[in-house]
Amino acid sequence: MASIALSRVGKSFGTHSVLSEVDLDIKDGEFVVLVGPSGCGKSTLLRMIAGLEDITSGTLTIDGQRVNDLKPKDRDIAMVFQSYALYPHMNVADNMSYSLRLRRRSKEVIAAAVSAASGKLGLDPYLERRPKALSGGQRQRVAMGRAIVRKPKAFLFDEPLSNLDARLREQMRAEIKRLHAELGATSVYVTHDQIEAMTLASRIVAMNAGSVQQIGAPLDLYDRPANLFVAGFIGSPGMNFLEGRCEQGPENSTVVLSRGYRLPLSVRIPAADGETVTLGIRPEHVTVAPDGQIDAAVELVEPTGLGIILHLIVHGESFKLFTTDRALLQPQATLRINLPKERLHVFDQSGNRLAVM
Amino acid sequence: MTGRILMTIAHRAAILAYIVFALFPLFWLLKVSVTPNDLLYSEGVRLWPSHTTFEHYRFVIENSAFPTFFKNSLIVACSTSVAVTVLSSLAGYALSRFRFRGKYAIVALMLITQMFPLVMLVAPIFKMLSPLGLTNSLTGLVIVYTAFNVPFATFLMQSFFDGIPKDLEEAAMIDGASRFIAFRQIILPLTLPGIAATLGFVFTAAWSELLFALMLISGNTSATFPVGLLTFVSKFSVDFGQMMAAGVMALIPACLFFLLIQRYLVQGLTAGAVKG
Ligand SMILES: Nc1ncnc2c1ncn2[C@@H]1O[C@H](COP(=O)(O)OP(=O)(O)O)[C@@H](O)[C@H]1O
Ligand SMILES: [Mg+2]
Numbered sequence: 001m002a003s004i005a006l007s008r009v010g011k012s013f014g015t016h017s018v019l020s021e022v023d024l025d026i027k028d029g030e031f032v033v034l035v036g037p038s039g040c041g042k043s044t045l046l047r048m049i050a051g052l053e054d055i056t057s058g059t060l061t062i063d064g065q066r067v068n069d070l071k072p073k074d075r076d077i078a079m080v081f082q083s084y085a086l087y088p089h090m091n092v093a094d095n096m097s098y099s100l101r102l103r104r105r106s107k108e109v110i111a112a113a114v115s116a117a118s119g120k121l122g123l124d125p126y127l128e129r130r131p132k133a134l135s136g137g138q139r140q141r142v143a144m145g146r147a148i149v150r151k152p153k154a155f156l157f158d159e160p161l162s163n164l165d166a167r168l169r170e171q172m173r174a175e176i177k178r179l180h181a182e183l184g185a186t187s188v189y190v191t192h193d194q195i196e197a198m199t200l201a202s203r204i205v206a207m208n209a210g211s212v213q214q215i216g217a218p219l220d221l222y223d224r225p226a227n228l229f230v231a232g233f234i235g236s237p238g239m240n241f242l243e244g245r246c247e248q249g250p251e252n253s254t255v256v257l258s259r260g261y262r263l264p265l266s267v268r269i270p271a272a273d274g275e276t277v278t279l280g281i282r283p284e285h286v287t288v289a290p291d292g293q294i295d296a297a298v299e300l301v302e303p304t305g306l307g308i309i310l311h312l313i314v315h316g317e318s319f320k321l322f323t324t325d326r327a328l329l330q331p332q333a334t335l336r337i338n339l340p341k342e343r344l345h346v347f348d349q350s351g352n353r354l355a356v357m
Numbered sequence: 358m359t360g361r362i363l364m365t366i367a368h369r370a371a372i373l374a375y376i377v378f379a380l381f382p383l384f385w386l387l388k389v390s391v392t393p394n395d396l397l398y399s400e401g402v403r404l405w406p407s408h409t410t411f412e413h414y415r416f417v418i419e420n421s422a423f424p425t426f427f428k429n430s431l432i433v434a435c436s437t438s439v440a441v442t443v444l445s446s447l448a449g450y451a452l453s454r455f456r457f458r459g460k461y462a463i464v465a466l467m468l469i470t471q472m473f474p475l476v477m478l479v480a481p482i483f484k485m486l487s488p489l490g491l492t493n494s495l496t497g498l499v500i501v502y503t504a505f506n507v508p509f510a511t512f513l514m515q516s517f518f519d520g521i522p523k524d525l526e527e528a529a530m531i532d533g534a535s536r537f538i539a540f541r542q543i544i545l546p547l548t549l550p551g552i553a554a555t556l557g558f559v560f561t562a563a564w565s566e567l568l569f570a571l572m573l574i575s576g577n578t579s580a581t582f583p584v585g586l587l588t589f590v591s592k593f594s595v596d597f598g599q600m601m602a603a604g605v606m607a608l609i610p611a612c613l614f615f616l617l618i619q620r621y622l623v624q625g626l627t628a629g630a631v632k633g
């Protein structure tokens with residue numbers, strides 16, 4: 001087990017810059033999830049930690065030792081690929097023991113390690129099978145088994161669950177969490193799925209377009225997103241945004257929305273009088289009330305079972321509301337809603353957070 | 358329903374017709390090789406002679422230089438196919454996996470070498486090999502054949518490597534293998550069908566090559582089998598029976614070779630490597 005540190009790490013392919021100035025300290029035993037939209041550079045960052053991509057600039061250290069130029073085989077890390085990358089000409093047991101055989105461990109050590117891992121993952125009945133005779137979920141387990149047999153310094157996962165169906169994905173997600181609790185190994189996990197990130201991470205690294213947007217505990221990112229990107233990316237259905245103008249009062253600020261609705265905030269925000277700001281509120285925090293302040297047209301009603309997602313139009317913008325009140329399933333053309341001020345997020349014009357109530 | 362059956366019948370019939378068409382020359386070869394000389398011209402065109410003989414085979418083995426030709430061909434074809442396969446595997450892997458300066462220049466150059474008719478090159482090659490003492494030698498032939506087959510074989514091998522996911526060797530390298538070990542233990546076993554195809558292709562090409570063998574070799578001691586066949590053509594007659602007998606025997610190694618590798622040719626080894 002080990003700590004991993006990235007300091008001002010950058011990557012370009014030719015002249016095309018993919019990652020810039022990534023700073024990240026991963027502590028021993030931590031489960032860090034890199035999350036962001038497709039193409040934002042998550043896999044590239046993970047592959048740089050693994051040693052599969054050169055590091056263009058900056059330093060990568062594992063356990064305090066600079067490893068920029070170390071070959072993958074000398075970094076002692078394990079990786080689970082999105083494609084699983086099982087060796088098709090080897091059976092499950094040989095797939096799992098390959099790393100130990102390369103290290104010339106004795107037969108007994110290998111047999112013990114393989115049977116321990118296969119027991120943990122429920123692979124005992126399949127040890128003699130080739131990968132092509134396994135289901136997707138079983139292959140995924142073999143890929144996990146291959147990583148855990150050799151007790152590496154750290155585990156890297158690149159979207160390991162994205163090829164599974166929804167139910168299996170949920171099950172494996174829980175299993176990965178259980179394995180981490182049991183093994184306590186430093187893990188870096190890449191996903192584009194914010195639910196996976198929220199449920200698995202001890203810390204989330206939210207990325208966009210090659211740079212880190214925010215690093216923090218899952219609920220931190222949920223409750224106090226640092227900017228519009230994180231606010232919009234974390235949470236499903238995503239946060240609602242409304243533009244307004246800031247009016248500074250003696251004790252507090254007020255946001256004036258486009259139709260003249262005034263939303264007094266509970267604090268003074270660090271913005272100039274008259275500056276344009278963006279208000280954010282999560283769909284589950286919006287309340288419906290007959291005497292609500294804001295008019296909304298109902299566009300679509302989506303029952304999810306757990307609750308209801310209402311697609312609304314507020315001031316010509318689409319706006320979502322999540323509620324568990326089934327009375328709202330009744331078709332109706334308009335609603336009146338409130339935006340409770342203790343639930344508001346305020347962002348400035350460049351998208352950075354000004355305040356969370 | 359009947360439509361499906363009719364389609365199946367038509368399909369099978371078409372395959373059958375093709376097989377008959379493709380194998381007929383071989384059948385004729387066999388037929389002439391067992392036809393006694395006195396029946397060759399006297400019986401007209403028949404599918405099978407009224408009686409058969411192995412006299413031609415006996416004669417070719419005992420009284421002609423055919424065993425030497427056969428041995429020479431075997432040496433040349435085996436050496437060439439092994440040399441080409443080793444070189445083209447390594448080159449094909451490099452083209453498939455690495456980015457390096459001059460890569461496209463090399464690919465273009467290899468393509469250009471495939472554009473010239475070989476006849477144009479006979480004289481310059483002879484000029485180059487003769488001061489080196491490589492004319493009239495099997496080594497010279499192996500070098501020439503290897504040079505001519507490497508470009509195509511490289512492209513062939515590259516396409517096989519391209520079909521193997523990069524993830525596999527990356528997984529192996531993370532598991533603790535060097536790139537070369539990953540190549541040998543993970544990638545090569547999966548490329549066996551490709552290697553078998555390349556071996557087979559180069560073997561048959563070298564086995565039946567006539568032009569350079571004819572130009573670079575004189576005399577019987579270093580002659581390969583296709584050149585040797587010409588010794589059955591004399592000024593006044595062609596000894597068809599013996600020639601065909603030699604031909605049938607020359608087919609044997611190629612057949613054995615393909616029997617040996619056909620297991621790999623038909624195998625889809627990569628199934629199940631990545632998601633499926
Ligand atoms: N080998 C490569 N050559 C050039 N560009 C690449 C290469 N690999 C990835 N990229 C680019 O880097 C960016 C980030 O890719 P990636 O790390 O795979 O994103 P993610 O995993 O977040 O979806 C993408 O724009 C992609 O096109
Ligand atoms: Mg990716």
